Amino acid sequence: MKEQSVTSEGAIGIFDSGYGGLTVLSEIRALMPGYDYIYLGDNARAPYGNRSFERVYQFTLEAVEWFFARGCHLVILACNTASAKALRSIQQINLPAINPQKRVLGVIHPTAECVADISQTNHIGVLGTEGTIQSGSYEIEIEKLYPHLTVTGEACPMWVPLVENREYDKPGADYFVKQHLDYLFGRDPQIDTIILGCTHYPLLMNKIVQFIPDNVRVITQGKYVAESLRDYLQRHPDIEDKCTKNSSVQYFTTESPEKFNQQASLFLNEQIDAHKTTLEKL
Numbered sequence: 001m002k003e004q005s006v007t008s009e010g011a012i013g014i015f016d017s018g019y020g021g022l023t024v025l026s027e028i029r030a031l032m033p034g035y036d037y038i039y040l041g042d043n044a045r046a047p048y049g050n051r052s053f054e055r056v057y058q059f060t061l062e063a064v065e066w067f068f069a070r071g072c073h074l075v076i077l078a079c080n081t082a083s084a085k086a087l088r089s090i091q092q093i094n095l096p097a098i099n100p101q102k103r104v105l106g107v108i109h110p111t112a113e114c115v116a117d118i119s120q121t122n123h124i125g126v127l128g129t130e131g132t133i134q135s136g137s138y139e140i141e142i143e144k145l146y147p148h149l150t151v152t153g154e155a156c157p158m159w160v161p162l163v164e165n166r167e168y169d170k171p172g173a174d175y176f177v178k179q180h181l182d183y184l185f186g187r188d189p190q191i192d193t194i195i196l197g198c199t200h201y202p203l204l205m206n207k208i209v210q211f212i213p214d215n216v217r218v219i220t221q222g223k224y225v226a227e228s229l230r231d232y233l234q235r236h237p238d239i240e241d242k243c244t245k246n247s248s249v250q251y252f253t254t255e256s257p258e259k260f261n262q263q264a265s266l267f268l269n270e271q272i273d274a275h276k277t278t279l280e281k282l
């Protein structure tokens with residue numbers, strides 16, 4: 001299918017720098033299979049994790065405008081780095097100018113909401129990209145909701161490349177996974193709840209559980225983001241009414257669709273047929 005022939009009026013947009021957002025899309029579709037979805041991975045410019053604020057903001061805004069041009073009314077930034085560095089500016093500065101009726105939501109707030117019910121020690125660890133951890137977004141969100149919690153962040157810059165290069169279940173991954181978990185617990189041994197604050201990290205779960213104490217719970221965010229989206233749509237019938245419901249999913253990538261189809265199979269249990277697109281302004 002040629003990109004020009006694809007319309008997405010009323011589909012819910014799901015954006016990530018690459019493949020990680022597919023872990024969120026899976027959970028959203030499992031909970032709300034009836035809606036239409038359009039997924040965009042900016043693979044040509046990924047990873048975002050070590051890019052500057054300005055660059056992540058620019059790239060994310062281009063993606064949001066791309067979804068809006070295709071008729072989406074609601075876009076989920078299924079990328080922690082984009083949520084941390086671009087969401088607030090887009091909501092406060094860009095949306096009022098582009099179209100105040102449209103909505104853009106992120107993954108950090110819904111994930112932060114769940115931690116208080118889970119932790120017994122009130123000590124939380126957050127693992128994420130450099131951009132997410134340096135932004136302090138999880139600390140800020142959790143502090144607003146639950147000031148009694150202590151939050152320690154640890155940037156794991158090697159983890160996304162391990163996933164993207166299919167090394168996530170190989171012996172070499174052990175070194176990098178253990179290293180960052182050791183750093184995290186070295187800084188706060190009382191942590192009993194770890195947030196995987198990067199949508200790529202669920203693929204490293206089998207490694208992560210090998211290097212943490214038995215009492216520590218690891219939170220993957222897809223389920224919480226999905227539940228939060230369902231609640232949001234229930235509370236906002238004006239947006240919900242605009243969402244079409246034909247159970248369809250379309251995939252777009254700014255890189256090679258063949259590579260996207262192949263890599264996506266790591267994150268989804270199905271064959272997909274992605275389309276090529278571009279976000280850079282001509």
Ligand code: DGL
Nearest residue numbers: 020047048049080081199
């Ligand atoms: N999936 C992105 C996130 O959740 C990380 C990947 C990247 O660095 O682009 O932060």
